[in-house]
Amino acid sequence: MPTVALFVPCYVDQLYPQVAVATLRLLERHGCRVVFPPDQTCCGQPMANAGQAADAAPLAIRFLDTFAGYDHVVAPSGSCVAMVKHQYPGLAPDHPKLEEVRSRTFELCEYLHDVLGVRRVEGRFPHVVGLHRSCHGQRELRLASGSERQVPPFDKVKTLLSSLTGIQLVEPARTDECCGFGGTFAATEEAVSCLMGRDRLDEHAKAGAEVITGVDMSCLMHLDGLARREGRPVRIRHVAEVLLGEAT
Numbered sequence: 554m555p556t557v558a559l560f561v562p563c564y565v566d567q568l569y570p571q572v573a574v575a576t577l578r579l580l581e582r583h584g585c586r587v588v589f590p591p592d593q594t595c596c597g598q599p600m601a602n603a604g605q606a607a608d609a610a611p612l613a614i615r616f617l618d619t620f621a622g623y624d625h626v627v628a629p630s631g632s633c634v635a636m637v638k639h640q641y642p643g644l645a646p647d648h649p650k651l652e653e654v655r656s657r658t659f660e661l662c663e664y665l666h667d668v669l670g671v672r673r674v675e676g677r678f679p680h681v682v683g684l685h686r687s688c689h690g691q692r693e694l695r696l697a698s699g700s701e702r703q704v705p706p707f708d709k710v711k712t713l714l715s716s717l718t719g720i721q722l723v724e725p726a727r728t729d730e731c732c733g734f735g736g737t738f739a740a741t742e743e744a745v746s747c748l749m750g751r752d753r754l755d756e757h758a759k760a761g762a763e764v765i766t767g768v769d770m771s772c773l774m775h776l777d778g779l780a781r782r783e784g785r786p787v788r789i790r791h792v793a794e795v796l797l798g799e800a801t
Contacts, residue, residue: 555668557585558620560628560658562770563595569770575793576629576661582797583669592619597644598636602736606644613644621650625668626658629793631690631768632736634660639693660694660768661793666709672716676798679719683762684711685753685776686729687769696768700729710768710792717798725756734775750779757787764788766795 557580561573580587597612616637620626628634637658645651665671690696690710697708715722733739733749754776757765763786767773770791777789 554584554586555624557587557664558623558626559587559589560593560596560616560620560626560633561589562628562630562633564774565629565770568774569791572629572770572791572793575791575797576627579661579665579793579796580627582675583665583671585669588623590619590623596633596636598633598640599736601636601640601644609640610644613641614648617641617645617648617650617654620654620658624657625664626654627661627664628658629661629768629791630770631660631687631694631696632771634658634663635689635693660690660696662710662713662768663694663696665713672712674713674716674796676796677718678795678798681721681723681761681763682714682795683723683725683757683760683765684714685732685757685765685767685772686710687767687772688731688735690768691729697729700727713796714766714792717796720795723757723760723762725753725760727756732772732775734772736771739775746775747779750775751783754780754783754785754787758785762787764790764795766790766792768792 559577565572577587595612596616597609600609638655686697691699696710698704698706732753733746739746765776765787773789780787
């Protein structure tokens with residue numbers, strides 16, 4: 554039984570704690586012993602993405618100190634995991650646990666699919682579901698092949714979702730286009746960000762999605778905010794909640 558250190562991103566901790574609980578339950582359902590290191594905090598992505606490397610570096614060092622020594626580190630967030638894997642070498646290049654922690658840190662669906670070898674998730678979700686493929690998960694973690702790449706198609710998240718009883722997956726016209734969130738981009742370029750988000754919602758609506766899901770609650774938060782303000786009937790749920798069959 555692997556010991557998994559659960560990394561809960563700060564926005565999930567503060568705004569969507571049910572996603573962290575769903576991740577815990579899903580990991581335990583698949584045979585993991587899950588622990589929550591209490592010294593964890595933000596991974597530093599907001600500062601790093603804003604060009605403030607000096608402010609992000611202490612958080613990278615703290616993350617590496619906190620999560621060293623576990624079999625694996627798992628987070629319900631593609632963007633935070635991509636931060637650890639792709640930006641930490643530049644922020645803490647001399648840390649003795651850098652490579653150990655980077656190589657053992659996984660996004661939730663990536664961990665289930667690649668490490669535990671899960672191909673079928675027991676559960677029932679009788680709804681029409683649209684999958685939002687976030688940029689970090691798609692292009693930095695390679696959770697799916699990507700429409701711009703000339704490689705055999707694959708999609709780890711879709712493989713897990715499609716195994717649920719009763720689920721009907723539908724595709725937007727542009728399968729892996731950005732939702733427009735982009736962290737601080739949503740604040741500095743609000744108008745463009747909102748237009749991109751509305752385009753995503755329109756495409757999922759045309760496909761008939763009742764529920765939109767994905768691996769990044771940050772992107773889903775953006776889509777959920779737009780949908781709520783405009784009174785759209787679609788529901789937004791993190792993939793951990795869907796895989797548990799909790800979104801009704």
